[in-house]
Amino acid sequence: MTKNFLFGFLFSVLLIGLVACGQPAVGKAVGDSGSSDSGSSEVVNQSSGLEDSAPKTGAEKSSATKSELKTLADVSEQPSGVFNRLWSDPPTLDPHLTSDTTSAGVVVEIFGGLVGFDTNLQLIPDLADSWDVSTDGLTYTFKIRENAAFHDGTKVTAGDFKWSLERAVNPDTASPTAKTYLGDIVGVEDVLEGRGSEIRGVKAVDDVTLQIQIDAPKAYFLAKLTYPTAYVVDKNNVSEGGLNWTDNPNGTGPFRLTDYKIGERIILERNDLYHLEKAKLAKIQMNLAGGSSMAMYENDEIDITGVGLFDLERIKDPGDPLNGDLVVAEPGYSVNYIGFNVEQPPFDDPKFRRALNHAIDKELIAREVYSDLVVPAYGILPPGFPGFNESLEGLRHDPVLAKKLLSESKYADPVSRPRIVVTIPGTGGTPGLDLEVIINMWLETLGVEVEIQQVEWATYLKDLDEEKFQAFGGLGWEADYPDPQDFLDILFHSDSENNHGLYSNQEADVLLEDARVETDSVRRIDLYQNAEEIIVNDAAWVPLWFAGERHVLIKPYVKGYELTPMTMSKMRYVYIED
């Protein structure tokens, strides 16, 4: 209480400073008009993983050099065209510190790793041109490409990879993602804990051969290596550049960083030495200053923008001049939910939790509140994600069953039922229409009264860790790598630190543990689907929404831009047509 008061005081002192020049102060941040997620944009933006759910796009005048270089020679060899987009200031351009999509979206174009994804989320070789996995699934041997080079022309060696991986996990680097993405490698734990600086499990056999040993056969290990934490950096670049080495990064990606002014712009230019298919664009201009994305798009300042709920109806009208630019893309890999703390009454009774699930008509909310911008979720894994179970029934809308379950539960009697509070992150705005409707559905169908409490983001995270909340909403989970382990194991295993609802089911734990080491991919998916079914039927959550189809405007002269459900290097495929 006192702490909160003191902090509030500090906050208001700062606000006075901000408001001093006569600006009205408003509690809730004004959202980017290009953002397509309505309720929980703050949370979605904070967590790591995916991009394009809200492409913040745009830049200077787009006319620039649209068709400078057009010779008879092979078009793909001659870079041409400028792509303009809106972006936000990346918190870092250091691949090893990257943990958010804003940073990752730039980092993946400047740097690279052993392997990557193509736009269909298939694993493709990047700096390694081939790899072998030992029969026990523990040793990966990578062959580095002949023509692998940094932007300045220096060859990339296996030693560079070893040095980079060791830098990523060194405590001095303070990487927030090292354990998640590299923790499977033998010896990483020791380096993280400060016991030595060499990773035992990483060996540079010769200049072009890199051997990595992991602690157990893990089907998703290669997918983890696509994340920037596992990228190669140039030792000299890092040690000579000091703290701000990322101002002049010497990467291996399809583009080079040629200009970066915080809050203003990032300019990427084509890397002519790129080892894979070279980029077709000459330049990418990213406007970091922000602004009204839709207006900038209409004014030809940017080439791509997300469409929010409020502009969608207008643009869907075939008569609208922008209608032709509309691109509808597959949903991103994320799920929104309300979590229950299963150790706190009344959520310790599965029947009560199931009753709440059955009482919500998600189809109605998706249609009427979100204009079908979201897809109702009945399971945990998003559609299109590996392991997605189309036949999963889940806890569908069934008011009769809901009432029956409530009457059978320990908390059937409204008088003795504890007070119920759902806590969501936020600072004074509306809690989001979906939550208000859901609470109303609970009241009308079941007569269960639920209150909403808003807590500021940093405090929310802290309280979440301490399992202070009875129920918590406004959260989304996004995939870091396309593997069911990233959702089910991390969120629902009894020992997982991200299991904030303290859900625990021995049967599910055993399935999840078996799946970790199962090498047969079909059986592995089976294990995950079984676990998912148990979790869903135990009503550990109310799964709410999968991000629906994303609506994006792309200028008709921009070709080859793929909207992918995860961040990946893909700007090299884009070209500008005259």
Add this chain to the structure above:
Amino acid sequence: MWVYITRRLLWLPVLLLMVSAVTFVLGTYGPGDPVRVMLGTKYDEDTADRLRSSLGLDRPIVVQYIDYVSGAIRGDFGESLRYRGRSVGSLLASKMWVSFQVNLAAMVVSLSIGLPLGFWIARHQGSWIDPAAISFTLVLMSIPIMVSIPIVLWALCLKLSWVPCSGWGGFFDLRIVVPAITMGVPGVAGLARLMRASTLDVFGQDFVRTARAKGLSESTIDIRHVLRNAIIPIITILSFSLAGMLTTGFITERLLGIPGVGDFAIQAIFNRDYPVIMAFTMILSAAFVVANLLADIAYSLIDPRIRLS
């Protein structure tokens, strides 16, 4: 007077030390911590502990504070926790410089409309123009910025295509027009009223009556005698607002894509970027002290009846 100024300036470091101590303690003991926010929804206690120790956040608060102050004295405000590896000093300096330029442009708009308007209203005191014009400026002032910006954008950018819709290109770039108008016009009301009051005050002075009695033309009286004297109190009041010119509101910044300090500071608070919050608070405190001092000095120069001691 020099003694007075020196004494005031000597108090500045003491004041800053107090502000920094309070901010530091409140920040450290307030709920939430920067490492937790850095990790987002994906939590891992080992990683969090490791980050805290790598960033020196696990040291005793007194040690952290002394470390901070000794750095700040040397002009080193530390590194941002959100923009990893960036020095807070250079981050804030570039953002504040942008905010200052925007405010300057807005002030040019306020002054160039407000002063002539106030004078004109004063000349028409007693007629319907006086209340009508003052009410009109009040209406303009009362339009919230999140209403006025979209309207101005729609007109100037989308309909007329005179200026780009958003972004930032420096003081002499066309894109400064919209923020200058939307931030400058609300300031007109206050300035016009001040100018009106101050002009009326001068109108009533003996020297104006004398000038008129001497048969000087109305325009000579206006320009030489009235205007000059009427503007003086306004200049002193403007020096008060100097400190405020270092910041801009985050709503304006977000809507118009201005890389100013307002949104940056708000984000710093949400992300518990303590080094940035600390430096921002201290710079603003110092700016307010200096601006107040300047205003005091300006007063005493203009009005000899006020003695600084």
